[in-house]
Amino acid sequence: MREEQFIRAIKRRKRKDQWYFVFLLFMGFLSLFPLFSVLYYVVSKGWFDLFSAGFLKPTVGTLEMVLIAMVFAIPLGTGLGLYLYESRGTRMVTVVRYTADLLSGIPSILIGMAVYAVVVISTGTFSLFAGSVALATFSIPYLGREIEDQLIASTSAIKEGALALGATNTRALLQMVMPVMTRPLIVAILFSMSRAMGETAPLLFTTLGNHFWPIGLMSPASTLSLQIYFDALSPNSFVQSQAWTGALILIAFIILLFLVAKWITREESK
Amino acid sequence: MGKSLVVESLSAFYGKQQILYHVSMTMPEHQVTTIIGPSGAGKSTFVRCLNRLHETTPNARMEGSVWLDHQNLYELDPIIVRRKVGMVFQAPNPFPTRTVFENVAAGLRLNGIRNKSIISEQVEKSLQLSSLWDEVKNSLHQPVWNLTRGQQQRLCIARALAIEPSVLILDEPASTLDPLSSLKIEELVEELKSHYTIVLVTHNLQQAARVADLTALFLDGELVEQGSPAELFTRPKDKRTEDYLTGRFG
Amino acid sequence: MNNMRKHDSDRLFAGTLFLFAVLLILLGLIMVSVMISGSWKSITAFDFSFLSGQIWNPLRHSYGALPFLYGTFVSSLIGLILSTVVGVGTAILLTQFGHIKYVKIATILLDALAAIPSVVYGLWGLFVLVPWLRNTGEPLLKTELGAIPFFNGQIWGVGLLAAGLILGIMMLPTIITVSRKLLDNVPQDLQDGAIALGATRTEKVRMVVLPYSRVGILGAVLLSFGRALGEAIAVTLVIGNSPTISTSLFEPGDSLASVLANQFLEASTHLYLSSLYEIGLVLLIVAVLFHTASKLLIWRVSGRARIL
Numbered sequence: 001m002r003e004e005q006f007i008r009a010i011k012r013r014k015r016k017d018q019w020y021f022v023f024l025l026f027m028g029f030l031s032l033f034p035l036f037s038v039l040y041y042v043v044s045k046g047w048f049d050l051f052s053a054g055f056l057k058p059t060v061g062t063l064e065m066v067l068i069a070m071v072f073a074i075p076l077g078t079g080l081g082l083y084l085y086e087s088r089g090t091r092m093v094t095v096v097r098y099t100a101d102l103l104s105g106i107p108s109i110l111i112g113m114a115v116y117a118v119v120v121i122s123t124g125t126f127s128l129f130a131g132s133v134a135l136a137t138f139s140i141p142y143l144g145r146e147i148e149d150q151l152i153a154s155t156s157a158i159k160e161g162a163l164a165l166g167a168t169n170t171r172a173l174l175q176m177v178m179p180v181m182t183r184p185l186i187v188a189i190l191f192s193m194s195r196a197m198g199e200t201a202p203l204l205f206t207t208l209g210n211h212f213w214p215i216g217l218m219s220p221a222s223t224l225s226l227q228i229y230f231d232a233l234s235p236n237s238f239v240q241s242q243a244w245t246g247a248l249i250l251i252a253f254i255i256l257l258f259l260v261a262k263w264i265t266r267e268e269s270k
Numbered sequence: 271m272g273k274s275l276v277v278e279s280l281s282a283f284y285g286k287q288q289i290l291y292h293v294s295m296t297m298p299e300h301q302v303t304t305i306i307g308p309s310g311a312g313k314s315t316f317v318r319c320l321n322r323l324h325e326t327t328p329n330a331r332m333e334g335s336v337w338l339d340h341q342n343l344y345e346l347d348p349i350i351v352r353r354k355v356g357m358v359f360q361a362p363n364p365f366p367t368r369t370v371f372e373n374v375a376a377g378l379r380l381n382g383i384r385n386k387s388i389i390s391e392q393v394e395k396s397l398q399l400s401s402l403w404d405e406v407k408n409s410l411h412q413p414v415w416n417l418t419r420g421q422q423q424r425l426c427i428a429r430a431l432a433i434e435p436s437v438l439i440l441d442e443p444a445s446t447l448d449p450l451s452s453l454k455i456e457e458l459v460e461e462l463k464s465h466y467t468i469v470l471v472t473h474n475l476q477q478a479a480r481v482a483d484l485t486a487l488f489l490d491g492e493l494v495e496q497g498s499p500a501e502l503f504t505r506p507k508d509k510r511t512e513d514y515l516t517g518r519f520g
Numbered sequence: 521m522n523n524m525r526k527h528d529s530d531r532l533f534a535g536t537l538f539l540f541a542v543l544l545i546l547l548g549l550i551m552v553s554v555m556i557s558g559s560w561k562s563i564t565a566f567d568f569s570f571l572s573g574q575i576w577n578p579l580r581h582s583y584g585a586l587p588f589l590y591g592t593f594v595s596s597l598i599g600l601i602l603s604t605v606v607g608v609g610t611a612i613l614l615t616q617f618g619h620i621k622y623v624k625i626a627t628i629l630l631d632a633l634a635a636i637p638s639v640v641y642g643l644w645g646l647f648v649l650v651p652w653l654r655n656t657g658e659p660l661l662k663t664e665l666g667a668i669p670f671f672n673g674q675i676w677g678v679g680l681l682a683a684g685l686i687l688g689i690m691m692l693p694t695i696i697t698v699s700r701k702l703l704d705n706v707p708q709d710l711q712d713g714a715i716a717l718g719a720t721r722t723e724k725v726r727m728v729v730l731p732y733s734r735v736g737i738l739g740a741v742l743l744s745f746g747r748a749l750g751e752a753i754a755v756t757l758v759i760g761n762s763p764t765i766s767t768s769l770f771e772p773g774d775s776l777a778s779v780l781a782n783q784f785l786e787a788s789t790h791l792y793l794s795s796l797y798e799i800g801l802v803l804l805i806v807a808v809l810f811h812t813a814s815k816l817l818i819w820r821v822s823g824r825a826r827i828l
């Protein structure tokens with residue numbers, strides 16, 4: 001190895017390293033560019049109409065639907081999470097965990113079709129309730145898996161401590177573990193709410209959307225996501241521009257949920 | 271090839287925490303310098319400053335200077351430094367997805383050598399030097415996981431030797447190996463010292479005494495005492511050395 | 521006696537929990553059986569010609585799903601290529617080149633990227649991306665790369681390329697997040713081995729970091745590909761909704777999920793509806809296959825640890 005040849009090679013290698021770095025910076029820029037562009041357009045095109053009454057109905061519809069979905073999803077998801085945690089290692093749990101991952105990850109429009117076939121057909125009407133069922137269908141497995149992970153991560157030590165003190169399995173779980181779980185549980189719920197809020201595809205065939213106040217659980221209702229979708233499809237440019245307002249409100253709610261989640265975890269780390 | 275390595279007032283930090291305090295010592299050419307001391311004393315940090323690996327850790331920083339052949343290593347390009355100062359780590363860390371041959375050739379290829387015959391010549395020579403050739407010459411193009419851990423560690427030595435460094439650092443190279451492999455590495459160190467300046471970190475005091483020409487004891491980031499093993503182990507000058515050797519420390 | 525009671529309460533607890541598991545399995549079974557029973561008429565009527573049929577024209581009772589399969593795979597493939605290059609590049613930047621302060625900010629921004637609903641991406645795609653493609657992006661591609669058939673055709677704005685770009689953006693967060701975790705898990709002593717030989721950062725990435733994590737990254741890519749295949753809303757807004765098979769990426773197309781979003785409630789005959797259910801069944805099978813393959817890959821590299 002001749003020295004000057006070696007030094008020349010180093011120069012070339014370092015230049016390559018620099019170019020590679022520039023390339024990666026560009027990739028990083030490309031990753032974030034859509035975010036900034038989306039936020040820019042949503043805010044700049046959406047804020048004009050923000051305080052007109054047009055979005056009150058879908059906003060109420062969204063909140064109502066997500067809350068009802070959570071009424072199903074929280075207890076069922078928690079139960080599922082506890083099952084996954086308690087039965088670790090059995091063959092059954094592998095099947096259940098796989099199904100859970102699958103259900104929370106399959107195309108959400110399929111969930112819409114299934115709920116249409118089961119709930120809408122049997123009740124004879126598109127409804128806010130059917131939409132909630134669709135949202136709950138992927139929220140339950142999502143929450144269950146989240147809760148299982150949190151249980152594994154944070155509390156096996158505590159539980160073992162409690163067992164050593166002579167508590168029964170059940171008591172150990174409920175008395176010692178659940179209080180510690182409150183915060184991670186709330187965060188998981190907030191995240192699944194933010195996902196449910198933005199979903200459109202499962203609502204198309206279940207809630208349908210309309211322009212009236214949600215009269216009751218068993219009638220079609222408008223939500224923010226559906227409103228954005230239908231407004232965007234409209235040939236009328238005024239209606240199109242309203243879609244941006246809907247997007248702004250939707251994103252504002254999601255950011256709000258995010259901030260609450262961040263605030264809760266901030267408290268925890270102190 | 272070997273040249274002595276001179277360290278002047280070396281201090282090292284991780285963030286605000288100081289790990290080494292003004293260490294000065296000379297590691298002479300064609301000799302084995304062993305570094306001993308309890309866990310956490312800063313031995314690894316010290317040797318990682320010698321090939322400028324320390325500074326690649328986030329927030330890590332050092333002060334002082336290291337000289338090799340009248341050149342301050344901290345004024346050279348780190349890549350040049352690492353070609354002059356090779357290193358072998360505590361646990362064998364061959365490149366897992368490469369073959370035996372490609373592991374040894376890796377450093378040569380990095381340095382822009384393309385000539386196939388030069389590369390295979392150099393690979394054979396390095397494997398001979400690390401006394402691994404006879405064991406792997408028929409499986410040069412097999413994946414490295416077929417080797418035992420002891421063989422993998424000697425492969426790492428061959429990998430370091432292939433780019434012809436002047437100094438070879440071994441940071442507890444045998445601590446995760448079985449006694450027989452450990453002994454092999456020790457013999458290897460003895461053989462290699464005629465070509466290189468060798469710095470060997472070890473927990474094993476007997477080993478340190480057997481192979482060392484010079485021994486240095488680190489405690490809490492300070493170089494407490496250095497000298498020939500005969501002196502250091504039998505007539506320590508420092509009270510702390512005596513405490514450490516008799517097991518009253520660490 | 522006391523012991524007995526404790527034991528019983530545990531049994532009761534475990535039994536109750538088991539019910540939740542049964543419920544979940546039931547949900548999965550309902551899903552599958554709805555799709556199969558819904559599509560039964562279509563399956564018996566068309567056999568496998570359903571999948572190879574190139575014409576979808578409900579008015580003439582012609583139901584061929586190939587255009588949708590084609591549009592789904594092509595648009596997702598465009599998304600996959602773009603998001604793999606950009607996403608893995610970003611993950612390398614953040615884990616191997618990043619300064620901690622910027623990494624933290626980038627993490628928050630990437631979380632935000634993942635939180636934007638698909639309908640908002642669709643809206644942005646339709647009113648920002650599509651006009652840009654129509655006026656600037658696609659004409660540029662056509663003049664520069666027009667020799668390649670993919671980039672030679674009439675320019676609409678909406679079409680396979682627009683859908684692919686939107687899917688690429690939507691796939692990014694998953695690829696970045698999973699790749700980052702995988703890259704962070706590359707043992708430091710392997711990396712030190714490369715650095716000690718004099719490797720630059722780039723060379724270290726090439727020699728150690730990527731070879732060590734490539735199987736897992738492949739898993740992440742497959743996972744997000746599986747999700748992209750099923751995206752309905754964002755795709756339907758920008759793909760053009762035309763059941764045709766064209767080489768040019770500028771041409772409008774349609775996808776499995778998108779045709780469901782558009783036509784499911786409009787199906788006027790039993791066979792029409794059943795064909796749509798069969799499209800749903802095909803989508804389900806494809807999604808399950810990709811999901812399973814990606815889980816197996818990620819599971820293989822990360823042991824039992826859950827990376828997603």
Ligand SMILES: Nc1ncnc2c1ncn2[C@@H]1O[C@H](COP(=O)(O)OP(=O)(O)OP(=O)(O)O)[C@@H](O)[C@H]1O
Nearest residue numbers: 284289307308309310311312313314315316327473
């Ligand atoms: N990456 C790091 N960040 C912060 N502190 C570190 C880091 N690496 C090591 N340290 C600290 O530096 C001190 C010295 O560590 P070093 O690894 O040099 O010790 P050592 O003498 O090699 O010990 P051992 O015999 O266990 O290998 C220890 O207190 C350790 O906790």
Ligand SMILES: [Mg+2]
Nearest residue numbers: 313314315441
């Ligand atoms: Mg050490």
